[in-house]
Amino acid sequence: MKIAVDAMGGDHAPGEIVKGALKAAKILPDIQIILVGQKDKIDLHIPEDLKSTIEIYECSEVIEMDEHPAAAIKKKKDASIVVATRLVKEGYANALVSAGSTGAQMASALLGLGRIKGINRPAICTVLPTLQGGKLLLDVGANPDAKPENLLQYAMMGSIYAEKILGLKSPKVALLNIGSEEGKGNELVQAAYDLLKQSSLNFAGNIEGRDIPYGTADVIVCDAFVGNIVLKTIEGMSSSLFQLIMQKITASTIRKIGAILVKPGLKEIAHMLDYSEYGGAPLLGVDGTSIICHGSSKENAIFNAVRVAKECIEGQIIEKIVDGLEKSTQK
């Protein structure tokens, strides 16, 4: 199986991206990596003894984070994200991974891979660390002005992903809302509630923001505006609270001694909350596997994103979504 990795995308590209890709090539069975980008820059980060084993697919351009996505991918036909996406489209690679501009990756996917027939809007699906393990939140960034039928499709795609990738049997799907009772919320979620209730999904109704970290639902559905803000609020809460804890538990000599003793416990929590462990977020609904990574991704995050790409292909996520759509339209 071949995974194209956009070696030029991300805050720590190409160094950390290459490291993560090499780790995946070494550890994961049946994985061949194609590093897409500027050969001279990538080469610096590949140890001599591996140079003959890793394929580099040369391309000349890079899309920067501040460029307008749609304009950039049209102008820079030889940008690493555009080329990586094309390799998937042409069947040369089975999936692609990038930590570059999310907008450019989405635009490349929409233009290069196209949508799965029947899916109106793709969604970025992320794994959230919770007290009950990893749970799904989608959409966290693709479509900030969603319609009720989009949310239904997110729920269907998320449910398939949770079953195949997280290994959850009949995943509990919930709608993110401002109250638990039916009839709560804005016009969008009220209409989406009705659609979800009528679907064949295991729909558990509404959940509120405070339920998210407790992991009470397996798949949480919302529009990208809400999802992105929630995801980043959770990230901000984790990091700010840890900063505060480290400051407060080392504020005196006695506390510092205590801090040394409890440190292994805090490390376990930091590990649980570490997004890099969960790999990238797939863009569900496009006709090809495109894994979106956090811009700040380092070696471990890229490694796990390649792992997720592999699991998506092995789990036949796209085929299952096509099947799911066919079944739901036959209903």
Added chain:
Amino acid sequence: MKIAVDAMGGDHAPGEIVKGALKAAKILPDIQIILVGQKDKIDLHIPEDLKSTIEIYECSEVIEMDEHPAAAIKKKKDASIVVATRLVKEGYANALVSAGSTGAQMASALLGLGRIKGINRPAICTVLPTLQGGKLLLDVGANPDAKPENLLQYAMMGSIYAEKILGLKSPKVALLNIGSEEGKGNELVQAAYDLLKQSSLNFAGNIEGRDIPYGTADVIVCDAFVGNIVLKTIEGMSSSLFQLIMQKITASTIRKIGAILVKPGLKEIAHMLDYSEYGGAPLLGVDGTSIICHGSSKENAIFNAVRVAKECIEGQIIEKIVDGLEKSTQK
């Protein structure tokens, strides 16, 4: 100054509500409390020596949390929240505080007090604990389908509140969004951005979810659907993380010893994050002071809500909002 306290509203009513109100009457200068509710139930919680000093305003009905707000306040004319609101309207009380059904309190306020002329929609304005102290988030629950001009009015009201109640000079107002650059977001916030940019407020542009806990803005504006989910996500993150920390730092004998040593530091954090310290959330935009408390409010939360009510009256929040509106329409 007279504050009407809805003694029947909240998970811990009337016991904790009465305790908080009595504490306020004792500690805060120039405060007279009117306990609104069923006298026989309230009386049980007032010590004998205070019975002659505390006014009870008898009313026979209570609106339960699961009743439809608008229908309930029309049916139950003698419900504690309806009566407490009427006391403010009639000038018998200067403000009211309730921990009962938020919907019923809002409906009572809209019907009983009316909107301030020029404000299309009121907003619930909450104080968020952040690394830089308390900051404002609004709307967190009044109007889940907001329009751009609503967000502008929230910003104006929040800015006045931050200046008068939090004592912040020229408060930094930000729009909660999914990217920091202009042009990001859904249709609502894109249009609101333009209005805020043209306003005379100290508008700092967009902020993202991860910025909220760091306290980078003084007043964060969003629609109630987003605000309510963010507020509850923050609550859920605080409580779930603390639960996880307590579990992990006491998982062995050595860690338990460390936990004892760092406990004062963790207590300081818990105190910083304790919502009851910040009191209730005013419903800004109605023509009277109505302070909304968390349903789970206990003595300390009610005490602080009465304090907030007092500060709102002393800070002449309503008059300042009226002034602010006049100035902005004259521009």
